[in-house]
Amino acid sequence: MSEELRVSPIETRGVAGKKRYAMVVDTRRCIGCMACQVACKAEYDTPLGVNRTWVPYKVVGTYPNVKKQFLPRLCNHCDDPPCVRNCPVDATYKVEDGGFVLQRYERCIGCRSCMAACPYNARFMLPAHRTYSSITRVVDKCTFCFHRVTQNLVPACVQTCVGRSRVFGDLNDPTSEVSWLVTRNATQVLRPEEGTKPHVFYIGADRNQTEFGRDAYSKPEVMEPERSAFKRHFKI
Amino acid sequence: MGDYVWFHDVSWHASYAIYFFVIGILAGLSFLSYGSWITPALRPLREKAAYLSLLLLAVGGLLLVADLSQPLRFLNTLNPAYLNFSSPLAWGALNIVAFGVASVLYILELRKGQDSARGKMLALVSALLALGLPIYTGYDLTVHQSRPVWNTPVIPVLFVALAIASGSAVGSLLSGGNAAAQKVLREYMLWSTAGVGVILISILGTTSYGGTAQELTFMILTTGTMGLIFIGGGILLGTAAPVAILFLAHMRQQATATMLMLSALLILLGSAALRYVLLMGPQHLQTLY
Numbered sequence: 001m002s003e004e005l006r007v008s009p010i011e012t013r014g015v016a017g018k019k020r021y022a023m024v025v026d027t028r029r030c031i032g033c034m035a036c037q038v039a040c041k042a043e044y045d046t047p048l049g050v051n052r053t054w055v056p057y058k059v060v061g062t063y064p065n066v067k068k069q070f071l072p073r074l075c076n077h078c079d080d081p082p083c084v085r086n087c088p089v090d091a092t093y094k095v096e097d098g099g100f101v102l103q104r105y106e107r108c109i110g111c112r113s114c115m116a117a118c119p120y121n122a123r124f125m126l127p128a129h130r131t132y133s134s135i136t137r138v139v140d141k142c143t144f145c146f147h148r149v150t151q152n153l154v155p156a157c158v159q160t161c162v163g164r165s166r167v168f169g170d171l172n173d174p175t176s177e178v179s180w181l182v183t184r185n186a187t188q189v190l191r192p193e194e195g196t197k198p199h200v201f202y203i204g205a206d207r208n209q210t211e212f213g214r215d216a217y218s219k220p221e222v223m224e225p226e227r228s229a230f231k232r233h234f235k236i
Numbered sequence: 237m238g239d240y241v242w243f244h245d246v247s248w249h250a251s252y253a254i255y256f257f258v259i260g261i262l263a264g265l266s267f268l269s270y271g272s273w274i275t276p277a278l279r280p281l282r283e284k285a286a287y288l289s290l291l292l293l294a295v296g297g298l299l300l301v302a303d304l305s306q307p308l309r310f311l312n313t314l315n316p317a318y319l320n321f322s323s324p325l326a327w328g329a330l331n332i333v334a335f336g337v338a339s340v341l342y343i344l345e346l347r348k349g350q351d352s353a354r355g356k357m358l359a360l361v362s363a364l365l366a367l368g369l370p371i372y373t374g375y376d377l378t379v380h381q382s383r384p385v386w387n388t389p390v391i392p393v394l395f396v397a398l399a400i401a402s403g404s405a406v407g408s409l410l411s412g413g414n415a416a417a418q419k420v421l422r423e424y425m426l427w428s429t430a431g432v433g434v435i436l437i438s439i440l441g442t443t444s445y446g447g448t449a450q451e452l453t454f455m456i457l458t459t460g461t462m463g464l465i466f467i468g469g470g471i472l473l474g475t476a477a478p479v480a481i482l483f484l485a486h487m488r489q490q491a492t493a494t495m496l497m498l499s500a501l502l503i504l505l506g507s508a509a510l511r512y513v514l515l516m517g518p519q520h521l522q523t524l525y
Contacts, residue, residue, distance in 0.1 A: 082381060088325035089309075089318040109312050110305025113325055116247035119382030121525055125245070125305055137305040193447075194382050212448045212521060 011079040011197060012099050014172065019098045021077070021144055022171040022199040023158070024181045027206070029165035030070040032057055036157035036166060043145065043156040045132050050124040052142040053157050060208050071209040072166065074157070075122035075142035076190065076198030077101045083114035083123065091139075099199055100146050108138035115139060119194045144168075171199070246519040253512040255299045257402070259369045260395065260507060262292035264403010266339070266366035268421075270359040273351075277416035283346055284410050285403075286359075289366070290339045297332060324379055328372040335365040370395035377515070384453040385443055385518040394435045394514075400428035402507040405500035413493065422491055422499070426482035429503055432510070433475045449521060457517040466513040474506010 012018045032055060040046065040053045053074040060069050081101050083092050091108040094101050115123040123141045130136055145155035149168075153159070158168045169176035178201075181187075187201040190210055202210070265285040272282035301310045312318050313329035320326055342358040374392025381387050404424035411417040444454045457466050478499040485491030 082379075085320075085322045086325070086379060087320055088323040088329065089312040089315070090320045091312075091318075107309075107312060107318060108306065109309040111303075111325060112247040112305075113323065113376075116383070116519070117380050119522075119525075121244040121522065191382065212452055212525060 008080045010081075010084070010094060012096065012172070013079055013197070018096065018172060019170045020079075020172040020199070021098050021100065021149065021168065022178050022182070022201060023074070023144070023155075024167045024178050024187070024201045024203065025072050025205075026165050026167070026181070026203040027070060027072075028204040029163040030055070030072060031163050031165075032068060032070045033162060035160045035162060036072060039156040039160035040142070043148075045130070046140075047127050047130055050126070050140070052140070056209070058206070058208050058213075060206060069206040069209055071202070071205055072157075073120065073122070073190075074200060075101060075118075075144070076120050076196065076200045077142075077144050079197035079199060080195065082117040082119070082194075082196060086113045086117040088113065095146070098144075098146075098149070100144050100149075101141075102143055102146060103139060103141060105135050105138045105140075110137055110139065112139065119191045119196060120198075244523045244525075246516065246523055248515060248519065249303070250512060250516065251299055251303045253508075253515045255296050255303070256373050256395070256511040256515065257508045258292050258296040258299065259373060260399040260511070261402045261406050261504075262289040262296065263366040263369045263396075263399040264401070265289040265292070265406060266335075266363050267400060267403055268407045269342075270363035273356045273359055275420055277420045278407075280414055280417060281407055281410060282359075285407060286339070286343050286346055286362075288406070288410070289362075290336075290343060293332070293336055293339065297336075300332075324372050324375040328369075328376065331365060331368040331372055335362065335369065338362045338365050366399075367396065370399040382449075383518045383522065384446060384450040385439060385457070385514065388439060388442060390435050390438055391514075394432065394439070397428050397431040397435060398507050398510065401425060401432055401503050404428060405503040405507075408496055408500040418491070418493075418496055422482055422485055422496055425499060425503060426479065426486055429475055429479050429482070429506075432506075433471075433479060436471060436475065436510075452521050453518050456520050457513060462513055462517050462520075465509050466517065469509035470506050470513055473502055474509055478502045478506070 012020045034055050036053055037051060037055055040051070044052060046052055053072065055070055055072045057068045057070045059066055061067060077099055078101065079099060081094060084094050084101060088111065089107055089109055091104045092101065092114050093104070110125065112125065115125070123139050126136050126138055126140050128136055148155060154168045158166045167177050167181060169178035171178055171182065173179060181203065182201055185203045187203055188205045188210060189198040189201055266289045268278055269282050269285035269289065272278040301307050304310055313326060314333065338358060338361045342355070342362045345352065345355040345358050371392045374395040377383070377386035378389065378391045404421050408418060408421040408425065411421060440454070443450045456462055481495050481499045485495055
């Protein structure tokens with residue numbers, strides 16, 4: 001990646017001596033076991049109703065030629081993250097060496113500006129009551145398992161992925177597996193038109209999943225009872 | 237079927253739309269209070285507009301703080317060590333506080349009961365800071381690059397036009413039978429509401445000719461319950477109807493009290509409806525991505 005491709009000073013693309021962690025998700029290998037989602041829940045005690053990573057699926061095709069298309073989702077740890085720009089109190093910040101986009105819980109005022117700014121819906125509001133943690137009523141998100149990666153471990157979802165669909169590593173290191181995968185395969189990122197330069201790359205992602213579906217139009221009102229129940233239960 | 241779609245909550249709820257509405261009226265009233273130093277016909281409105289705008293600032297401020305999930309941490313937005321100036325919210329927090337201070341000083345000056353140069357200067361400062369309020373709330377939406385409708389440069393302009401329209405409407409209701417003030421205010425209402433109409437046409441045109449997200453958002457905005465509020469309440473009742481009534485009055489150079497009151501109420505209804513739809517509509521599609 002050449003330096004001249006950088007357009008924003010916050011980007012770490014090709015900066016010598018700086019790590020740029022990324023995840024490659026090979027959707028051809030994803031079997032939809034949701035183990036990544038469970039591992040993440042176990043790692044962070046993420047409350048019911050919200051997820052740091054989730055695996056939506058869509059049944060595509062016409063019988064008998066049908067199949068489920070999975071698209072594991074998480075925070076894209078963008079190189080130019082709109083959530084960081086929009087947070088009024090710097091509660092969201094980007095770690096320069098590594099590119100992690102993290103959250104300062106003690107500073108977050110809960111204005112949800114970062115949630116509105118995120119094109120990937122990767123952020124969520126923690127409910128008012130949690131069993132094992134006092135961190136409540138602030139915005140939370142995937143951290144790329146910052147605490148594990150800094151101990152030379154891979155993120156919990158990568159560790160547990162049975163199909164090795166998720167691969168994690170430093171994109172600025174040309175010898176890393178993610179660099180090899182991104183170089184040798186046709187990859188996609190979600191919503192590239194937003195200019196966020198995501199750090200989650202997909203191999204073989206289906207456009208039924210990566211684009212806004214036409215059927216999305218009819219869904220909001222259908223899902224309203226679930227949303228209302230969720231908000232009532234968690235008092236948010 | 238059998239798809240598994242994870243739903244996400246909308247980021248900003250309806251209370252934010254009420255805040256936009258309140259902040260728009262207070263900005264408009266602040267403009268009128270300053271206008272009274274230049275246009276003698278508006279003189280009876282000077283004190284009323286200034287007091288009401290400060291009262292609405294308190295209401296709006298409380299709404300904004302109550303909408304935070306950590307209300308007491310609103311003080312973080314005033315901590316110089318925390319402020320992130322790339323966020324319109326940070327500028328907005330400073331703007332609200334500055335307006336509050338200027339507004340209190342202005343009212344203290346008004347209570348002296350004389351037309352001083354200092355009073356006029358404070359009215360100008362308050363009005364300029366009030367102008368920043370609809371502009372910052374507009375930018376609050378505009379900077380979100382992934383949201384159709386929000387991410388258009390006309391939103392701050394629309395919010396300023398809505399502020400002038402709704403402020404003038406409240407001013408008209410406050411003026412009662414003052415014919416000279418009503419004559420000025422009906423022109424303000426007419427041209428600012430007409431401006432709102434032009435901007436809405438521009439937004440709708442751009443949105444319907446956009447990509448998939450824009451096209452779907454256009455459908456969400458113009459059909460179902462949202463369509464009823466937007467087209468029915470915001471455009472037809474809240475914009476087209478008052479423009480027609482006020483234009484008739486403009487052509488005849490006279491307007492009855494009923495016509496003015498009806499126009500003012502319709503403008504306020506439309507202003508509230510438009511804020512609600514423009515805030516909530518563009519968030520729906522995103523919740524399903």
